[in-house]
Amino acid sequence: MNKNILGKSAFEKSDVDLLSNEEELRYNRQIILKNMDFDGQEALKKSHVLILGLGGLGCTATQYLAASGIGSLTLVDDDHVELSNLHRQILHNDARIGTLKVTSAKTALHALNPHVNIKTISTRLDDPALALLIKEHTLVLDCSDNLNTRNQLNRLCYQEKTPLVSGAAIRLEGQVCVFTYQEDEPCYQCLSQRFKEQNLTCVESGILPPLVGIIGAIQALEAIKILTSFSAPSTGKLMIFDGMESQWNTFLLPKNKECEICQKKDINKQE
Numbered sequence: 001m002n003k004n005i006l007g008k009s010a011f012e013k014s015d016v017d018l019l020s021n022e023e024e025l026r027y028n029r030q031i032i033l034k035n036m037d038f039d040g041q042e043a044l045k046k047s048h049v050l051i052l053g054l055g056g057l058g059c060t061a062t063q064y065l066a067a068s069g070i071g072s073l074t075l076v077d078d079d080h081v082e083l084s085n086l087h088r089q090i091l092h093n094d095a096r097i098g099t100l101k102v103t104s105a106k107t108a109l110h111a112l113n114p115h116v117n118i119k120t121i122s123t124r125l126d127d128p129a130l131a132l133l134i135k136e137h138t139l140v141l142d143c144s145d146n147l148n149t150r151n152q153l154n155r156l157c158y159q160e161k162t163p164l165v166s167g168a169a170i171r172l173e174g175q176v177c178v179f180t181y182q183e184d185e186p187c188y189q190c191l192s193q194r195f196k197e198q199n200l201t202c203v204e205s206g207i208l209p210p211l212v213g214i215i216g217a218i219q220a221l222e223a224i225k226i227l228t229s230f231s232a233p234s235t236g237k238l239m240i241f242d243g244m245e246s247q248w249n250t251f252l253l254p255k256n257k258e259c260e261i262c263q264k265k266d267i268n269k270q271e
Helices: 021-026 037-046 056-068 101-112 127-135 147-160 188-192 209-228
Strands: 048-052 072-076 117-121 139-142 164-170 173-179 237-242 247-252
Touching: 037 209, 048 056, 056 072, 056 101, 056 139, 056 164, 056 209, 072 101, 101 117, 127 147, 139 147, 139 209, 147 164, 147 173, 147 188, 164 209, 173 188, 173 209, 209 237
Parallel strands: 048 072, 048 139, 072 117, 139 164
Antiparallel strands: 164 173, 173 237, 237 247
């Protein structure tokens, strides 16, 4: 296996982390992968993943995480299911229009895999509440739809050194970035400082359903790579998908020397 960026404690086992006979059969096709084995599967079972946003990206990413055997998911979203969501937010359905997205998603995910523990939060969180939540989790998935939330998550994940997998999609374009906040790695602010606040939404610009499926699935894949050390995560890169050409383009994301988050000087170290 590759180096574990989560620290040695991520692979310490207890009886509750061991797989049952039913789980061994359920996850057999991924356990037999050379770099996964039982250690990787048990690491997934031990993991606690925080997902912010249960729209198109969150609906896709959570399905693959739940199906893969993540031990615990915490779903955060304060929106309700609307008819216009259903063409791309595939955890929801007509019968659950008007219900909270986190409630709808929990129902669907438990039907997919009853072994996953799922907690829901249906309120917007301020910095102290969100920071505490991040501290309790192994990894965070940013499936939100606005720049302010992405910057907030990045800032708080950087403080806690909790890995963040960020995704975004609109029209026929999508992007994924992975941040583990190791030395000399960039953070999301290094990227977002390069462009001004953009208020484009799916309502105004449109979105094709398979696009959020592609981006959300890659977010889930990158999360699994981090949690299991199955493969090196795609840190320091900006991965952009062009749906019109069905083509991925990957760019190096340099650390911004003037970034107000990851280049902030540590006063205590200076003293």
